[in-house]
Amino acid sequence: MSLKSWCELIITIFLLVWGANFLFTKAILENKRDLSVMALNEQSNKTSVRKKNETALYRNFLVPIGFPLTTGLGLSLGYKIRNGNFMDVWKAIMDVTVEKNNFISFNNNKRYTLSLINGAANHLIKEVYEKFDVNEVGVNISVSSFEGFVISVASMIYSIRNKNGKGLLHYLTTVPRQRLSNVDILVIDSWQAFRMLNKSEDWYKLIIVCDDTESVLKPKNTELLKNVKTWNEIIAGSTEDSRFEYDPPTDNSDELKLLLNITTSSNETTSFNQLNLVSSISAFIKTFPLNNELSSNDVITEICDPFSLTKNNLQIWPKVLSVLLLGGSAQFLLDKDVELDALNDTTLLVVNPKALGNLSKTIKEKLASSSKFDTIKQSLSTTLLSEGIMNKISKLDVPQLQKIRSIYLIEELTNESHILSFDGKIPKRTKGQINGKFTSTKLNYYRALFGCRLVVELFCPYIIMGPISQTNFYDYRIFPKVVDANVTCVGSMTTALEGKIVSTEMNPDLEIEDRQGMLCVRGFTIGRPVTEKRLENALTLSNSIAGGEGWIPLVGVFGLWGQDGCLYIYN
Amino acid sequence: MSFFSNVLFGSVKESDDPTGLSGNTPMAEATNEPIVEGVFYPRTLYRFNGHDDEKIFIAVLGKVYDCTAGRSFYGPSGPYSNFAGRDASRGLGLNSFDMECVRDWDQPIDDLSDLPPQAVDAAREWQDYFAKKYPCIGTLEPEAGVNY
Numbered sequence: 001m002s003l004k005s006w007c008e009l010i011i012t013i014f015l016l017v018w019g020a021n022f023l024f025t026k027a028i029l030e031n032k033r034d035l036s037v038m039a040l041n042e043q044s045n046k047t048s049v050r051k052k053n054e055t056a057l058y059r060n061f062l063v064p065i066g067f068p069l070t071t072g073l074g075l076s077l078g079y080k081i082r083n084g085n086f087m088d089v090w091k092a093i094m095d096v097t098v099e100k101n102n103f104i105s106f107n108n109n110k111r112y113t114l115s116l117i118n119g120a121a122n123h124l125i126k127e128v129y130e131k132f133d134v135n136e137v138g139v140n141i142s143v144s145s146f147e148g149f150v151i152s153v154a155s156m157i158y159s160i161r162n163k164n165g166k167g168l169l170h171y172l173t174t175v176p177r178q179r180l181s182n183v184d185i186l187v188i189d190s191w192q193a194f195r196m197l198n199k200s201e202d203w204y205k206l207i208i209v210c211d212d213t214e215s216v217l218k219p220k221n222t223e224l225l226k227n228v229k230t231w232n233e234i235i236a237g238s239t240e241d242s243r244f245e246y247d248p249p250t251d252n253s254d255e256l257k258l259l260l261n262i263t264t265s266s267n268e269t270t271s272f273n274q275l276n277l278v279s280s281i282s283a284f285i286k287t288f289p290l291n292n293e294l295s296s297n298d299v300i301t302e303i304c305d306p307f308s309l310t311k312n313n314l315q316i317w318p319k320v321l322s323v324l325l326l327g328g329s330a331q332f333l334l335d336k337d338v339e340l341d342a343l344n345d346t347t348l349l350v351v352n353p354k355a356l357g358n359l360s361k362t363i364k365e366k367l368a369s370s371s372k373f374d375t376i377k378q379s380l381s382t383t384l385l386s387e388g389i390m391n392k393i394s395k396l397d398v399p400q401l402q403k404i405r406s407i408y409l410i411e412e413l414t415n416e417s418h419i420l421s422f423d424g425k426i427p428k429r430t431k432g433q434i435n436g437k438f439t440s441t442k443l444n445y446y447r448a449l450f451g452c453r454l455v456v457e458l459f460c461p462y463i464i465m466g467p468i469s470q471t472n473f474y475d476y477r478i479f480p481k482v483v484d485a486n487v488t489c490v491g492s493m494t495t496a497l498e499g500k501i502v503s504t505e506m507n508p509d510l511e512i513e514d515r516q517g518m519l520c521v522r523g524f525t526i527g528r529p530v531t532e533k534r535l536e537n538a539l540t541l542s543n544s545i546a547g548g549e550g551w552i553p554l555v556g557v558f559g560l561w562g563q564d565g566c567l568y569i570y571n
Numbered sequence: 572m573s574f575f576s577n578v579l580f581g582s583v584k585e586s587d588d589p590t591g592l593s594g595n596t597p598m599a600e601a602t603n604e605p606i607v608e609g610v611f612y613p614r615t616l617y618r619f620n621g622h623d624d625e626k627i628f629i630a631v632l633g634k635v636y637d638c639t640a641g642r643s644f645y646g647p648s649g650p651y652s653n654f655a656g657r658d659a660s661r662g663l664g665l666n667s668f669d670m671e672c673v674r675d676w677d678q679p680i681d682d683l684s685d686l687p688p689q690a691v692d693a694a695r696e697w698q699d700y701f702a703k704k705y706p707c708i709g710t711l712e713p714e715a716g717v718n719y
Contacts, residue, residue, distance in 0.1 A: 056605040066640040386583035477586040562589030
């Protein structure tokens with residue numbers, strides 16, 4: 001062949017390959033994307049104006065500026081719309097469970113029907129709440145246990161039914177070391193926890209010990225046990241009951257009642273009301289896009305950290321109640337003993353970064369395969385994901401994981417003590433604002449591994465019910481390395497909250513013109529400080545830093561708004 | 572070539588940097604920045620008439636309101652489009668949409684001194700209405716060398 005022919009051949013091959021690539025990327029990839037690039041770049045609505053030392057106000061793209069945020073369930077009461085409360089939710093759950101026969105599996109790996117849970121809660125109301133004059137029930141056990149769930153439901157029902165709001169649920173992250181004046185009944189985990197009461201037994205009208213298997217630790221002195229009952233003693237005789245009646249009052253007074261209080265280990269108490277709960281449920285249901293809605297086929301599995309069980313009590317409710325509301329089921333597993341068979345029916349998996357890492361490690365160990373073909377499949381899968389195309393090319397061949405459709409990765413803010421104290425001291429930005437984060441490349445690795453969506457949610461454990469923000473269901477972007485090295489994308493605000501970033505004197509390196517600074521939030525899922533002093537401090541802080549008007553500064557949480565409308569928290 | 576080379580070499584497609592941390596911010600976004608609340612002059616206010624800029628700001632009795640949400644009323648082709656980007660006090664006070672009731676940006680700010688008290692009261696009522704419905708984003712003040 002002559003030189004001219006060689007040149008023609010090379011040019012022809014080049015044009016063919018270039019043309020094929022052009023057609024492939026423009027015609028096929030463009031049409032296969034779950035979400036267009038334009039939509040990914042416009043994930044929030046923002047105001048057109050801002051104050052001098054603040055950014056614009058950002059909202060989820062589902063809530064336009066000028067429209068109300070998500071407030072409750074939007075139930076009808078005659079011609080009026082009302083937000084609803086726990087009783088409405090529980091009634092709907094009990095109505096649907098008759099047909100769907102859904103269940104909750106607790107961290108003891110046993111399945112309980114909703115009728116059994118409802119029956120146990122009703123029994124508890126009769127045996128405890130109606131016999132004792134209970135102001136508040138201090139619960140120092142996890143909601144991921146049968147006992148914790150039942151007693152929470154019983155308290156939530158009784159405190160609404162009681163005209164004076166008695167029997168209020170009060171989550172305690174530790175056994176109280178100081179007397180909480182309103183707590184009349186204390187629910188603790190075991191005899192070991194009972195020993196930690198250390199002469200404070202007399203503070204309570206009744207102490208309920210849930211796990212009495214370690215009877216060796218049970219005190220021999222009967223004087224100490226005069227106001228103590230075990231869970232089995234109290235629950236004996238309870239039966240299944242699928243009936244639950246509730247007629248909302250016409251004046252909506254039930255919606256204004258408190259839902260629960262939660263006290264941290266540093267003795268700071270925050271209260272949450274019915275609106276917080278129903279807004280959070282509603283916001284979660286709204287996150288599911290068309291054709292991927294929650295349904296009765298869903299089973300939500302929460303993998304709980306065994307070392308912070310009581311810490312998560314507040315955050316468990318919105319997701320679990322949302323799934324139960326639609327006839328789905330729920331289960332709780334402890335991170336230390338997750339077996340793959342337990343995930344058999346799971347469609348929605350809620351995990352923290354550590355648990356996700358452990359789970360993928362367990363699976364990889366069981367499927368120790370690293371053939372060249374697997375590597376190519378993994379590469380093709382992650383490349384397609386980075387183009388915005390969900391695929392299951394390299395999904396692990398694990399039968400137990402076949403039903404999973406979405407993973408919720410829980411990212412918790414670490415500086416909660418700053419946020420909760422409302423002491424007005426703004427710290428300098430430090431590293432490690434989020435517990436165990438992943439880069440965008442790692443997130444796509446997990447999406448490819450599990451063959452499902454992965455949503456990152458940002459939580460502020462004790463002050464906001466449900467997430468602050470979450471990434472889009474269809475967002476699989478890989479960010480430049482400099483972005484992953486400096487910040488973590490936590491998506492746009494939930495539909496029940498709106499956010500803005502303010503500049504602070506302590507952090508002059510964060511430029512408000514570049515949308516950098518300290519995060520402030522406003523909306524319907526934020527709790528209220530209980531003591532007068534903290535409430536006053538919170539108002540003062542809100543006025544001095546965030547301009548008042550209901551804004552709560554998340555002190556010490558520094559981040560920036562991306563041009564895409566997403567919130568990025570500094571690593 | 573990028574998709575196939577990414578598959579072959581095990582790399583991925585990186586998105587644009589939305590944070591600006593890499594120094595590569597898309598130019599199109601730079602024009603979409605929010606306006607800082609504060610002092611407006613008739614000259615700077617005029618741009619926000621819903622046509623030259625999609626935002627619609629209207630001044631009433633010295634206060635500037637962001638009426639972008641009321642685009643169907645104040646935007647181009649809307650019944651009150653004359654007021655967009657201008658001081659609407661006289662027009663609202665006299666309940667008139669005529670062009671004579673709004674001043675151009677290079678004229679002195681209307682002090683309404685020739686209006687009857689009823690018209691000034693009507694303008695105040697309109698201001699209350701605007702304050703309830705739209706966010707107040709600043710004040711309208713005369714610009715030296717232009718309006719006085």
